[in-house]
Amino acid sequence: AAEWGYSPTNGPDVWARLFPQAGGARQSPVDICTSIASSDSNLEMKKLTFAYESQSDLRILNTGHGWKVEAPQSGSRLEGGPLGEDIYQLEQFHCHWGETSAEGSEHTVDGRAYAGELHLVHWNTTKYQSFAEAAQHPDGLAVLGVFFDVGNESNDEIEKIVSTLSEIKFKGQFTDIPDVIDPTTFLPSGLGYWTYLGSLTTPPCNECVIWIVYKEPITVTEEQLVQFRCLSACSGEAEEFIVKNYRPPQPLGNRALRECNA
Numbered sequence: 001a002a003e004w005g006y007s008p009t010n011g012p013d014v015w016a017r018l019f020p021q022a023g024g025a026r027q028s029p030v031d032i033c034t035s036i037a038s039s040d041s042n043l044e045m046k047k048l049t050f051a052y053e054s055q056s057d058l059r060i061l062n063t064g065h066g067w068k069v070e071a072p073q074s075g076s077r078l079e080g081g082p083l084g085e086d087i088y089q090l091e092q093f094h095c096h097w098g099e100t101s102a103e104g105s106e107h108t109v110d111g112r113a114y115a116g117e118l119h120l121v122h123w124n125t126t127k128y129q130s131f132a133e134a135a136q137h138p139d140g141l142a143v144l145g146v147f148f149d150v151g152n153e154s155n156d157e158i159e160k161i162v163s164t165l166s167e168i169k170f171k172g173q174f175t176d177i178p179d180v181i182d183p184t185t186f187l188p189s190g191l192g193y194w195t196y197l198g199s200l201t202t203p204p205c206n207e208c209v210i211w212i213v214y215k216e217p218i219t220v221t222e223e224q225l226v227q228f229r230c231l232s233a234c235s236g237e238a239e240e241f242i243v244k245n246y247r248p249p250q251p252l253g254n255r256a257l258r259e260c261n262a
């Protein structure tokens with residue numbers, strides 16, 4: 001089958017032909033309309049808590065659709081907030097961006113796009129035995145989304161990622177990140193978030209994600225985003241740069257959008 005991507009011939013508008021779930025009623029991302037976000041008191045009650053380990057030698061991969069850091073952390077825990085009584089464990093993190101910094105995030109806020117969006121992907125280890133199994137269930141995954149704003153200070157943790165990208169220029173290449181990575185440092189200081197039930201934003205678009213999108217962006221530099229755009233979507237000499245890899249917002253439909261001002 002033709003490989004899915006983000007061009008007019010294989011992009012989001014045609015994914016549903018190959019991946020039926022992409023046409024479902026709980027797809028992601030969505031436009032976060034702040035006026036309809038309900039401040040759900042019981043979210044306030046159950047604080048969202050996270051605990052991550054610092055890890056070195058994490059493997060970073062060029063997936064052909066972007067970079068992905070494999071970070072299975074049996075010692076990590078994400079729980080509370082909209083996650084009920086279940087514990088979710090970090091599996092991987094990756095990022096979405098655009099060809100200019102005027103776009104690039106997947107979620108938008110009152111129609112406004114950010115320059116990019118980081119996703120920390122977790123799976124429900126209370127109920128399921130593996131990541132792949134969890135991705136087949138409505139409460140299988142929890143993804144933390146963090147928006148990127150462009151500013152003058154480069155983000156040191158993102159710089160650890162950027163410094164490896166020259167080694168994984170082509171699809172399928174991978175390398176180990178020598179630096180110690182602490183996923184906590186990717187999170188903004190303000191921990192207010194929006195949450196809703198959605199899906200993977202790439203094929204197979206499984207409707208298995210509890211989304212938690214932080215309100216406060218973190219800052220990266222234009223140079224760091226420029227480096228992301230130098231990754232190649234191809235495995236060979238042909239160079240087709242991954243200049244954009246975000247899915248546009250999908251209909252929220254009658255889903256609840258809740259907010260928590262931690």
Ligand SMILES: COc1ccc(CNS(=O)(=O)c2ccc(S(N)(=O)=O)s2)cc1
Nearest residue numbers: 119121131132135143199200201202204
């Ligand atoms: C066959 O079972 C599986 C199980 C899971 C996948 C998706 N893989 S994944 O977890 O890396 C993600 C894809 C998109 C993500 S986003 N942008 O929504 O955070 S996460 C594929 C096959």
Ligand SMILES: [Zn+2]
Nearest residue numbers: 094096119201
């Ligand atoms: Zn993602």
